[in-house]
Amino acid sequence: MDYSEYMRVVAVADFTTTVQAPNNLTVKITNNSKNAKTIQWDFGDGSPASSETEPTHTYSEPGVYTIALNIQSATGFESTKSLDVTVTPVDVIPVVNFAYEQEGSDPLKIKFTNQSQDGITFLWNFGDESATSTDESPTHVFPVTGKYAVTLTATSTTGNDNARIIHIRVPKLTEPEKLDIVNPSFELDPKDSYVITGWDPVVNNYPGSPGWGGFFIAEIPKTGTRCLLFWTPSVDSGNGHTHELAYQGSVTQTIGGLEDGKYSFRAWVYSKDMEGMSLLANGGGEDIIKEVGTNDGYTQLSLDFEVVGGVAKIGFLMNRPEDIGDNWSPVFQVDDAELWILPQ
Structure with a gap:
């Protein structure tokens, strides 16, 4: 008796697909077929067929493709299955430099x-x-x-x-080069003026401040006849200065048309008992600050920074977010500000 027809090996085609990051054009195939002796994959994009057990295929263009699997068992039983797969690439944005x-x-x-x-x-x-x-x-x-x-x-x-x-x-550039800025020595304004030619004063008095503190022009310069002075308000409106109050303000200058690269902002500073005072620079990102500390007379301080995009902001920041102390006569004076471009 011939039992061959009862000994056929039945093949069952089955698979799943996974679209893979980061490009979302690549499809990973998991083969779940049964009793496969021969395997043939058609990826639906005109590319050559594959006989791999579990191939990974990358499409050149986004779209909907039909993946077809054809298998045969050891006794020639054939089984097929097809699935549609959608590949939509994630937008890739170049980072340029x-x-x-x-x-x-x-x-x-x-x-x-x-x-x-x-x-x-x-x-x-x-x-x-x-x-x-x-x-x-x-x-x-x-x-x-x-x-x-x-x-x-x-x-x-x-x-x-x-x-x-x-x-x-x-x-x-092979050597540092000093650039022109507007009114670097604060010479164009009268004494006690809040109009600081060429610079942009920004003032924010905290609650409780009497309001007469801030940056203005004074006649205590390192050179010439003018300088920039910061004075902080106090509890005593009669100028007894028994207790300084919280205060914030800045004087900055924006300069355009610069070449990208490394820069140095420099200024002669006289600072005594003046907490919260800093040099400030921004070359296209976040503000960079450098606290000036205390010195015994005019000292040239510098702040190095990088310009990206051809525009820089330089200046001076006063940041006293709290009541800081009872120094009777704090002093902050600035003269002869400079901007230098450095060799790259």
Whole structure:
């Protein structure tokens, strides 16, 4: 008696799919089939078939694809299954950055090094009306010495663009250079004036303050005839200064058209018993502050910071959020403020 028809091995095709991060274009297949001797996968995108047991497949474009599995058992029994899978990539936003340096002996020949992340194509605009470049890290010869706004635009695998503009100097700076700022010595205002030419005073008296404290112009300079003075209010409105009160204020100046890079904000400061007073700088991120402390006369203090985006804010901050003490005569005076750009 022939029992062969009762000995057939039955194949059962079965699988599940998982779309994988971070690009969401890759599909991991888990094979749950039974009694498979031969396996064939069709991923539905025209790519070659696969005979792997549990393949992982990456699609080149987003969309809906039909994955089909065909298996056969040892006795030739065939089973198929198909599933639709949707792949939708997460937007990839490039992070754009680059460095630059002189190449060779030509001071106008600049090598750019692309430091961007998640970009696959790039477009450079050198800011000198020359042709753009699609090289990843180009070398460019500028027509004349000067300052240029160089723009790098990067495009990701998902078609998202991001750009960064860096203001550069050609050739690169080799020595610190002092820049012009408005009214650095506070010479343009009369004594006791709250109008500080070229600077932006911001005042916030805390509750309980009599309101006459703050920054103003005085005649106790290091050089010239004027300086910046901060005076804090006190309990005694008759100026007995028996107890200082909480107070906050600042004087700042915003400067545009700067090249990106490292800077130093410097000022001559005379500070005595003056808690909460700081130099302040911001080159495109968070404020950077440096407490001035106490000295016995005018001392030049400096605060180093970095400019990203061509704009910087410099100035002086008074931050006394609480009643601080009973110093009779605190002093804070500033003269001859300076802004220096440093070699990169």
